[in-house]
Amino acid sequence: MSQSSGTKTLTGILSIATLGAALSFGMASAVAEEKAKDKNVTEDQILRALAPEKKPLTRGLSVGPQQVDQAAVAAEGQFVQKIRGRSTRSLSFSEREEIAAIVKDKPKIDLEINFDYNSADISPRSLASVQALGRALSNSDLKGSTFVVAGHTDAAGGEGYNQDLSERRADAIKRYLVDKYGINGTDLVTVGYGKSKLKDPNQPMAEANRRVQVVNMENKATASK
Numbered sequence: 001m002s003q004s005s006g007t008k009t010l011t012g013i014l015s016i017a018t019l020g021a022a023l024s025f026g027m028a029s030a031v032a033e034e035k036a037k038d039k040n041v042t043e044d045q046i047l048r049a050l051a052p053e054k055k056p057l058t059r060g061l062s063v064g065p066q067q068v069d070q071a072a073v074a075a076e077g078q079f080v081q082k083i084r085g086r087s088t089r090s091l092s093f094s095e096r097e098e099i100a101a102i103v104k105d106k107p108k109i110d111l112e113i114n115f116d117y118n119s120a121d122i123s124p125r126s127l128a129s130v131q132a133l134g135r136a137l138s139n140s141d142l143k144g145s146t147f148v149v150a151g152h153t154d155a156a157g158g159e160g161y162n163q164d165l166s167e168r169r170a171d172a173i174k175r176y177l178v179d180k181y182g183i184n185g186t187d188l189v190t191v192g193y194g195k196s197k198l199k200d201p202n203q204p205m206a207e208a209n210r211r212v213q214v215v216n217m218e219n220k221a222t223a224s225k
Contacts, residue, residue, distance in 0.1 A: 040126070040128040040129045040132070041109070041111060041129050041132055041133075042132055043132045043135045043136045043139075045109070045132075046109055046132055046133055046136035046214075047136050047139060047141060047142065049107060049108065049109035050107045050108070050109060050136065050142055050147075050214065050215075050216040051107060051141065051142075051216075052107060052145075052216060052218045053107060076102060079098060079102070080102075080146055080189075080217055083095060083099070083189050084146060084186050084187075084189060085185070085186040086189070088167045088170055088171050088190040088191060088192060089167060091191055096191055096192075096193065099148060099150075099189070099191055100193070100197065102217070103148055103150075103213075103215040103217070106215045106216055106217060106218060107215070107216045107218070108213055108214065108215040108216070109213070109214055110199065110208075110211045110212075110213050111129050111130075111133065111211060111212045111213070111214065112126075112129075112207060112208065112210070112211050113126045113129055113130060113169075113173065113211070113212045114126045114210075115169055115172070118165075120165070120168035120169045120171065120172040121172070122172055122173070122176065130173060130176055130177075131180075133173075133177065133214065134176070134177050134180055134181035134183070135181070137177065137181070137183055138181050138182075138183065142216065144187070145187070145216055145217065145218065146187055146188075146189060146217040147187060147188055147189065147214055147215060147216055147217065148189045148190075148191060148213075148214070148215040148217060149170050149173050149174055149188055149189065149190045149191070149212060149213075149214055150166075150170060150190075150191050150192070150193060150212065150213040150214075150215070151165075151166035151167060151168075151169040151170035151173075151190070151191070151192045151193065151212055152166055152192075152193050152194070152195075152197060152198075152199070152209060152210065152211050152212070152213065153165055153166050153194055153195050153209065153210055154195060154198070154204060154205050154206065154207075154209040154210050155195045155198065155204030155205055155209070156195075156205060157195075159194055159195065159196075162194035162195045163192055163193075163194035163196075164192075164194075165192075165194070166192030166193055166194045167190070167191075167192030168192075169192075169212065170190040170191060170192050170212065171190055173190075173212055174188045174190045189217075195209070199211060
């Protein structure tokens with residue numbers, strides 16, 4: 001075989017290999033995009049998840065009408081009023097824990113929102129979910145309530161790093177909702193938990209842990225109209 005023929009053969013092999021790699025990369029990207037679409041939520045899903053639970057007054061067989069702890073309700077309302085409008089970084093550890101305790105029984109939804117690596121820039125493939133959230137919070141059924149926007153990370157990295165990252169990402173979601181949908185900033189309480197509250201503690205590095213949780217505080221009495 002001549003040197004020229006050998007060169008042409010090698011060039012052909014390399015071309016085929018390059019084409020194969022490009023096709024593989026393209027297929028992988030397409031699969032990633034499809035997976036991202038599957039994780040996006042709709043406005044209707046968010047509305048249903050965040051809708052205040054209907055709690056009709058009922059009578060038991062022996063205890064009479066269900067009683068509401070008015071003192072607890074008042075204390076919760078005062079706390080929500082206290083944290084409304086606060087900057088994310090100004091919340092103390094005890095205030096973050098109090099928020100976590102209150103939201104346990106509130107309507108909530110976890111959104112797997114992707115961000116660019118090591119940043120608080122929302123990934124384009126997650127914009128659909130953030131936009132759906134903006135439309136839902138602008139809906140008359142939810143508008144005017146106070147919402148907690150909580151950032152969470154997986155277990156990679158140190159506590160300080162993840163705490164800072166979760167706060168910046170919660171702030172990024174709030175900023176987008178305020179800028180793009182005109183939502184009152186004081187109606188959005190942003191808090192970061194870093195890696196302290198993993199959704200899946202058995203798999204600390206799982207994607208499910210890298211999330212933004214939105215909670216309806218069901219407190220329109222303290223919200224700006």
